[in-house]
Amino acid sequence: MAEQVFAYITHKNGVADDSALELIAAAKAVFPEAAVTAIVTGSGAALETLCEQVAASYAEVWKIDNQAFAYPNAEVVRPALKGILPDAAVVFLAHDTFGMDLGPGLAIQLGAVFVPDAVGFEGFEGTALKVVRQEYGGAVSTHVQCDLAKGAVINVRPGVYQPDESKAAGGQVVDKSGALGDLTAGRRYLETVAAEVGDVDITKEDVLVSIGRGIEDEDNIEIADDLAKAMGAVVSCSRPIVDAKWLEKSRQVGTSGQTVKPKVYLACGISGSFQHMGGLKGNPFIIAINKNPKAPIFQLADVGIEADILDFLPELTEKIEEL
């Protein structure tokens, strides 16, 4: 197949996102022979340097320099891509907050299939690509068949593919900044409001007692507080606890919360969604306690305990206090 394969590169402060190198690996997993073209949109002097760095890893880099791309607004990027992409192009995006904003609408505009949150690829049957996805927060996996005959926008889950660090592509930068057409959009970026800083900084802690839905009730949070106190640790949490307003946003571990690097992570009543695990870096030792033996967290943890945290944590606290 002679597809034209692209990867859209996100970047911040002149540095390409980790996904830039993961997307080559993902694209090669689908099209081993393809020369993958990176698309980089942005504005200003730093863009050229960035494009040259990306060209070490991609066969070709399309640089699109315009003041309208000073901030990455998917509503502006989408029509620009629609204008320059060839028919039946296959475009790889990271399934992050930008890729989720850009991808579905881009697929519609290109008349292409949209493949959300891909975690694996298992080859073609004709023009149909077999893709691995997860549903129900990672509780089950599924194979889906996606028809790439009219092109595709494929959003790849961040962190699934190992970054391709070979930097041996020796690609060239091609300026595609001309003839972009009208770049006014119905959505205009105003500002970024930084996350609130809480009373504790969980990103600097070595030991975290982290709670999820299994804590069941706001009143039960003291069980985790007591254990953390006994261990000399700090309490963090998964998203549902913050949504319920039981703990501050600054305590949330995950892609939409804090990225933490503890030595030991005690995951209590946390199922282990990829958004949550995406906030855990530095290869911590993970201990999972969950009453559901099929919780995905048990696939990811080093040590697992099948137990109801509401019973188990107080007993553990008591024993630690006796030490």
Added chain:
Amino acid sequence: MEILVCVKRVPDTAENEIEVNSDGTDIERDDLVYSVNEWDNYAVEEAIQIRDNVGGSVTVVAVGDEESEEVVRREMAMGADSGVLVSDDAFEGADGQGIATLLKAVVEKGQYDLILTGAQADEGGAQVGGMLAALLGRPYASLVNKIEVVDDKQLKVGREIEGGNQEMSEIELPCVLSIQTGINEPRYVGIRGIRKVASVEIPVMGSGELGVDAATVGAAGAKVKRLDYFVPDLGEGAEMLEGSADEIIEKLIEILKAKGGLK
């Protein structure tokens, strides 16, 4: 403001353990408890709050089988003014684009200023809102965790981006937004609320009423087809601690000591 909120009936993951059925064709659906998709419930609450502030009405639409009527009714009990069920056997097997195409037909039957969806649902695609916006040719913002009505022409919205930061934008009406959890605190729906709407008629729209060719949105038109469900072989997984509660705790304390988990 006239607001349409798109909702979905899904297995409640807080109430069920989701497992693959014996032949891998589906999840095990016996005894599943269903509810409205969590993200959608936040979207309905947000719509009700906007209506209460600036006036207008809230319509809830679900695409699904006839059982989906219960989630439309639940969201009406919450405070939505009217509901619609989009249901037709011919829609079975629709992919994300198929669902978005059906919703587009619903939108075009009304005069909506604002269309809300949940940011994602049980399948985790996070796609229908963005597709719907593109099909309608309207501005879109995903993962919205704040909405301020500026006037009848535009909103100020916040998107939840990486690291818990919030990206603020202005967006022109009419537009489509996908709503992130945590944007508000959805109100409790009591039995009295449910009773009040128990006898309200919820119109059902099929292929004919919507004027959508079922061949383009059902299984035949789907570009994405699910082949099976499976449990991936991820290798060993965790070392499970076994024994009595005391034995497990003893082992765990030894592990915590060894790994620096106790100070």
